[in-house]
Each structure stands twice: as structure tokens, then as C-alpha cells.
Amino acid sequence: MAEGGDLKVLGVWTSPYVIRVRVALNLKSLPYEYVEENLGSKSALLLASNPVHKTVPVLLHGGRPVNESQVILQYIDEVWAGTGAPSLLPADPHERAAARFWAAYVDDKIGAAWQGMLFMCTTEEERAAAVARAVAALETLEGAFEECSKGKAFFGGDAIGFVDVVLGGYLGWFRAVDKMIGRRLIDPARTPLLARWEERFRAAEAARGVVPDDADKMLEFLPTVLAWIDAFKSK
């Protein structure tokens, strides 16, 4: 399929899952309409496009919805393959499997810890435990970065790839948590490669305006997200 076809993303500006999709679209230089959703009062379009999960991100391509962020990333990569921008996933099947593995690991370990440290903890002890789990996972990812990057700038090599955008989606909230706990999750002393990776990722054109860098703004938004989660739980 050639370029074009109207693209729309339904999202929430803080969501790691939405941010990664937007970075991917930017990497491919694909124009899209962005719709900020209020998950306390979901739009008819959202409910119709993602009836199973009723959440963001949703990618609408020519009106057809694609849901689940990692599924969306692969869809974008496949539909707009060979259009000039580098692929998110490598060409070699073994490297693809490795990238998918680490992306799954990120969402499994980092994702669960992120939820734990922001949305599910009721005490500071619980938050600290979730932070510890995140840090442990980041230490594993430090090793993965060394392996995958082979000395280059990103998990994907010279160019931002699949694991980069998947992990990169969490950076906005990481900065907010850093402020909350008074130290960095991606600590240059413990995970120096990832600390430098973060700088490069944030500096990338594709991340500009999409990966939040204002911790205060994120923390101001946190009660809104907590209220959405509470409302969902009480259903």
C-alpha cells in the first residue's frame, strides 16, 4: 500500500502505549490526526473502535481500527515497509524474535512495575517495592541494550527500533517518578548505557513533543488517571 490513507490516533498524552505509537508514526513521517481522549467519558469512536478493551491507543487507518500498541507498531512497520524510513523490526528473523522478546519483557516487567509504582500502591513501601522491581528490570535491559545495540546508539542499531519505542514510551512517567522519589529510575551509576540512550531517544526528532519532559505536568495529571482507574474498578 502506498503512503497516505487517513490515519487517526486516539490517545492520552501520558500513556506509554500511545507515546510509542506516535513516535513510530513520526519515524515513518506519517501524518496523522491525534485525538486526546478523556477516559472518564469515552468517545463513541473509541468505544466503537476498541469494544473489547475500550482503551487507548487506537490506530484508525482508513477508518479501520487496530488495537494493542505492539500490534499497532508491527502493523505500521508492515504497511509502510520500504518507504524510506528504516524498519522498526530488523530484517533477520532471529533478530526480530530477539526484539519481540525484549519488547515483551519491557511490557511485562517495566509495565507491571510502572503500574505498581504509580497507580496501584497504597503505601510508600509498596511504591518502593515497585520501584525496586523496575530498577531490577532496567538492569537486565542494560545488558539487553549492550547485546542488541552492538555498540550503536539504539536497541535497533543506528536507528530507533522496536524495543526503543516500546521502552521509550515509559520515559515521560519515569521522569515524573524520579521527581516523586528523589532519584532516577534510569540511574547513570547503575545503568549508564540506558541513561545515555534516554538522552539520545529524547533528543530524536520523532520523540519531540510526544515524549513528555515536564515532570510537574505529569504529576498534575496523575490524579486524573487515578480517578479513571477508580471509576473503572468500581464498575
Add this chain to the structure above:
Amino acid sequence: MAEKGVKVFGMWASPMVIRVEWALRLKGVAYEYIDEDLGNKSDALLRYNPVTKKVPVLVHDGEPIAESAIIVEYIDEVWKDGYTIMPADPYERAQARFWAKYADEKCNAAIFPVFTATGEAQSKVVHEAQQCLKTLEKALEGKKFFGGDAFGYLDIVVGWYAHWLPIIEEVSGVSIVTEEELPLMKAWFDQILAVDVVKETLPPRDNTSRKTLIYTGSRAQGQGALVPVGNTNRYQRFPPTAGNLPESLPRQRIEVLGFLEGFRDIGLFHIASMHQKRVWV
């Protein structure tokens, strides 16, 4: 050192492992199967999958790949001239991946409690499991398989339901997939069980093979094994640990619970009398 060939590290009762075998057999790829004792993992497994230490692991010419759904896609990409597993169209592929994730995350989480719940709580969880499966069933509408006319990726990912769910129903004394509630899924079960690669690989269902079962919890906390108390129908944990396994469940349920843990935590079962090594060509 050029290590050649295909190996699958697995556990005979694990539905996640069977996905990999189905994919390899569809492609006509010869592989060596290595059955793991998950209570005592081999050095090789730990070397090939140090991150999660789980099965299945595919080792292809010495290079390991972990995570069953990822392995299936890898197999389709490497042996691309063989049987087509993934849909050709990117939108169809996105749908298949979406439903695979839904099944693995939501449906499995809904099915598992059927097994440990009793009484009124059980009918509630059965209903929830059915709701989940009804949502998944929509992807079958008008089709023989999730993949359309042919057994495909999503069939590989969820096909294990066709063998394992009836077992769960039998030992839990419930009905989940019925003609009334889930007619499409019921019909699809028949289609799945007729597929050659499925028939060749399903583990035995009969009670004899489960008589010598010892349940070993494989969660990080390392819960103890369940051992029979003398000649009774009761099991006790050795060493005793806290856990969410009710001690007073009847024996059959406990056997299949372990069997079932396979789909949630990738094979927590240790079959004392079975340590298989199969070579399929």
C-alpha cells in the same frame, strides 16, 4: 562450533510448548524434543533462556528463541516457503495478534479460577470464562478456523483449548464450552482435534498417566510439592507453604491443577515417571 539443527526444550503437558511443535510440524521441520523437569531445570535450558528460564525454548543452529508466540512467528519467517502460518494481509495479521494477546491474557486468567473455585463462586467464574470466550469466538464467525479455511496462527495459539478445556470441565465438574453458550467454539474444537499435527502431539488424557503426578510449584517462591497422604485421596504440601491451592481439593482436581498451571506459568508439572526424549523427523 557450528551447532546445527532444531531443538525444542519443553514440558510434555505444556500447551505453550505444543504451539511450537505444531508450527514446526506444519513446516515439515525435523526437531529434537527435550523434555524438561521444571522442578530441576537443565543447565542447557538455563543457558539458552537465562532471562525467564521458561519453556518452550527453540534452539535453531545453536541460537535460542523464547516465548511461544514469538517462536511461532519466527518459524513462519524462517521456513517461509512451507505452510503459511501468519495471514498474508497486514490488517489480518494485526487482528490475529490482537486476539492471541486477548486469549493469552484475558481468557487464560478467566479460565484458571474455574479450577480452584467451588460452589457459588465457581458458577460466577464459569460465567466470566464464558464471557471471555464468547468475545474471542466472534473472530470465528463464518470461518472453519480462526485462520479461515486453514489452520493458522491464532488456531495454533488457542488450539490447546480444544484438548485442555474438556479436561478442566471434567475434573471441575462444570461445563464451559457448550452448544448453547459457545457453538462456534465447540464446532472449532472438532476442527482442531482433526488436524494432523494436533493429533500427533496431544498429551495423553487418561488417568493412568496422571497417577504418578507430583505437583511442583515453580513460582519464584518455590512452593513445595504435593504428595499423597498415605493411601487417602488427600494431598499435603511438602514442605508446607502458603499458597492459593486449597489443601482439601479432591485428588483429581489437584492433578489437573498442576496440569493446568502449565498454561499460566508455563508448566509447573513434574511427572515422576515420565522423562521423555522424542526425536521427530
